[in-house]
Amino acid sequence: MSIIELLASLSLLLVPLFFYLTRNSWSRAPSKSNPKSYPLIGSSVAIFANRNRTIQWTSDLIQSSPTATVVLRRLLNDSRVLTGNPANVQHILKTRFCDYEKGSKTRQTLFDFLGNGIFNIDGDSWKFQRQVSSHEFNTKSLRKFVETVVDTEVSQRLIPILSTAAANKTVLDLQDILQRFAFDNICKIAFGHDPAYLLPNLPEAEFAKTFDDAAKISSERVATLFPFLWKIKRFLNIGSEKRLKEACSDLREFARNIIKEKKQELSNKPSHETVDLLSRFLSSGHSDEDFVTDIVISFILAGRDTTSAALTWYFWLLSQNPEIEIEILREIKDKSESPVYDEVKDMVYTHASLCESMRL
Known part of the structure; x- marks a missing residue:
């Protein structure tokens, strides 16, 4: 086979492969919630540019999204879904938790650190660790x-x-x-x-x-x-x-x-x-x-x-927020005569402020 014929054959193979790899990552205009995505490399340029402020950047993307959910396409269409939508979080972590496994790629990546601990395992071993804990x-x-x-x-x-x-x-x-x-x-x-x-x-x-x-x-x-x-x-x-x-x-x-x-x-x-x-x-x-x-x-x-x-x-x-601090201090003083556990359990305002802090 001549060099020309070989190159022609390779081209016929590469064209459909190119379309397959880029089917979801054609360049499109960036928006506040969707960084620009390119063929093959996805949004790798934006991801790399924000590598030192990843948490803030992805938080901004989620906040700007109407659905509080964004998809980041990485190299060779390796996609990752990021969500701050409470309904999605409940679906993933509670309603259909069994459908969302860590997967072999994640387990391999974290194995040296976490081994077969509860954060890096699925199935029966995960259930056992959760049950005992x-x-x-x-x-x-x-x-x-x-x-x-x-x-x-x-x-x-x-x-x-x-x-x-x-x-x-x-x-x-x-x-x-x-x-x-x-x-x-x-x-x-x-x-x-x-x-x-x-x-x-x-x-x-x-x-x-x-x-x-x-x-x-x-x-x-x-x-x-x-x-x-x-x-x-x-x-x-x-x-x-x-x-x-x-x-x-x-x-x-x-x-x-x-x-x-x-x-x-x-x-x-x-x-x-x-x-x-x-x-x-x-x-x-x-x-x-x-x-x-x-x-x-x-x-x-x-x-x-x-x-x-x-x-x-x-x-x-x-x-x-000093006005919140005043209310918390007032509640602590009111409950300070109770036994320690009851004192903490009955601090409704303090509990609510902690929940709001974690939500924020």
């Missing part, structure tokens, strides 16, 4: 959590640190303080382990920094336009992938030490005294250390950044 968040457990763990952490650690800073007029990094507060809390209630990060001297939180690095690099994997790049770096063990490997190794060592301590503790006391989440998993017969390690890492992720981010945002909003 849900027992930990019933009314009785939450009451114990508030009356013992949180109350102690607030009264003996958080308030003294804030009071000292106020008296000395020193500046605190509130987000760092609340991350330490949340980390101590989640470790105590989930694993019965006190890392004691919220001490007056604010000890070096090396584990927390390592956890942040692992989460950040894993998130960058998800967001990258060219997944093959992180796979090459992982294969060569260089750059961010080398740091991720080291961070994950440290995290798993930390988790294994907690598991080892908990197994020793369980061997020395009756099973009915197993009150924390890790104890429940170990008592359910799961002795696979890697599996339980994945669970530990997932629950640290679930309890640390979510709580601290929500509280940081909440206090910033209060600082901008």
Whole structure:
């Protein structure tokens, strides 16, 4: 076959392939809710241009969309749906949750960090982890959590640190303080382990920094336009992938030490005294250390950044709305004679303000 004939044959193959890959990504005029999309590369230009402000940019797109939903087309028509529509969120996370799996691509991308933990798994394993963990968040457990763990952490650690800073007029990094507060809390209630990060001297939180690095690099994997790049770096063990490997190794060592301590503790006391989440998993017969390690890492992720981010945002909003702060303080004073759990449970205005903060 001559070169000309070969090129002609390749052209016949490439033309339909081109149309297939670009069937949904022909260039169209950009709008506030739809960045310009091109053949083959989709909206990769806009995604790359906004890579350092992704959250703000995508939030702006969603807010500008009449349906509060946008589709971002990436390289080779790899599409992602972003939604802020409450009906869509309920459909995805509740009504038809079983239809929206993480998928093999996501699991592969996050596996080094999350393994087979609840945030990175589907099917029976997900159901089992959710079933066991849900027992930990019933009314009785939450009451114990508030009356013992949180109350102690607030009264003996958080308030003294804030009071000292106020008296000395020193500046605190509130987000760092609340991350330490949340980390101590989640470790105590989930694993019965006190890392004691919220001490007056604010000890070096090396584990927390390592956890942040692992989460950040894993998130960058998800967001990258060219997944093959992180796979090459992982294969060569260089750059961010080398740091991720080291961070994950440290995290798993930390988790294994907690598991080892908990197994020793369980061997020395009756099973009915197993009150924390890790104890429940170990008592359910799961002795696979890697599996339980994945669970530990997932629950640290679930309890640390979510709580601290929500509280940081909440206090910033209060600082901008002093009239709301006055109402909350009034409610706290009115309820302060009640037992701790009842006091918190009956704070209707404070509850509403927290919900509104999270909505915003």
